[in-house]
Amino acid sequence: MGKKQVMGATNFKRGGNPLMIFDFIYNMSSDGRSFRKDCDYIHSVADNVIDNRKKILESGQKDEKKHLDSLDILLSAKDENGIGMSNTDIRAEVDTFMFEGHDTTTSAISWILYDLAKHPEYQKLCQNEVDKALENNPGFVKWEDLGKFYVLTRCIKEGMRLHSPVPLVARQSTKEIIDGTTFPPELFSVSIYMVSITTLLSGQIR
Numbered sequence: 001m002g003k004k005q006v007m008g009a010t011n012f013k014r015g016g017n018p019l020m021i022f023d024f025i026y027n028m029s030s031d032g033r034s035f036r037k038d039c040d041y042i043h044s045v046a047d048n049v050i051d052n053r054k055k056i057l058e059s060g061q062k063d064e065k066k067h068l069d070s071l072d073i074l075l076s077a078k079d080e081n082g083i084g085m086s087n088t089d090i091r092a093e094v095d096t097f098m099f100e101g102h103d104t105t106t107s108a109i110s111w112i113l114y115d116l117a118k119h120p121e122y123q124k125l126c127q128n129e130v131d132k133a134l135e136n137n138p139g140f141v142k143w144e145d146l147g148k149f150y151v152l153t154r155c156i157k158e159g160m161r162l163h164s165p166v167p168l169v170a171r172q173s174t175k176e177i178i179d180g181t182t183f184p185p186e187l188f189s190v191s192i193y194m195v196s197i198t199t200l201l202s203g204q205i206r
């Protein structure tokens with residue numbers, strides 16, 4: 001497991017122990033200490049990436065990159081008073097993208113490959129489809145090829161339905177009423193996994 005996965009698992013474990021809600025207790029535990037150490041390491045990696053890029057942009061050095069990426073956008077963003085983002089703010093955005101981007105896609109790809117391995121007949125259909133789409137351009141998938149992957153797209157969606165990469169989303173309500181039902185202003189969670197199962201059971205998907 002990479003550091004980010006370990007941190008995700010450690011953080012999840014923290015949620016199972018009510019005592020660990022308190023930072024001062026958690027910080028003294030062995031999980032808390034290793035979480036902090038991993039966090040510092042990951043921050044230093046992100047800080048390095050940001051500093052290097054900042055130096056290149058500030059020096060006006062010739063750029064070999066073809067595209068403006070999200071870090072460049074963050075580094076050049078200015079508010080209405082012409083003030084840019086601080087390194088800590090940029091790092092928070094970079095961390096969010098790195099976490100959101102790697103955890104979800106790794107989980108989705110792994111489970112989709114698992115499902116395809118369990119259903120070789122669909123794996124074959126996907127393989128034929130990809131081979132056909134790429135017969136004139138082997139090894140390269142272009143943006144316009146994506147629309148040709150009819151079965152593959154459905155297998156990807158079904159894989160994510162069966163094993164939701166983000167199984168739960170949470171919202172803090174600010175009003176007491178949602179759709180005519182009274183709730184206290186509370187933290188709600190919606191189980192994406194259960195929604196996909198109940199939709200299937202209620203016959204809305206066939």
Ligand code: HEM
Nearest residue numbers: 096097098100101102104105108160164165166168169170
């Ligand atoms: C299979 C892949 C992915 C899945 C299933 C997925 C799923 C989700 C879901 C369900 C949310 C909404 C969470 C909520 O509203 O509470 C979300 C938000 C977000 N995702 Fe993804 N995501 C995926 C890939 C990515 C990638 C590759 C990136 C970035 C490189 C990314 C960046 C984000 C960010 C920044 C947000 C927060 C958006 C906001 O609230 O303004 N995600 N994602």
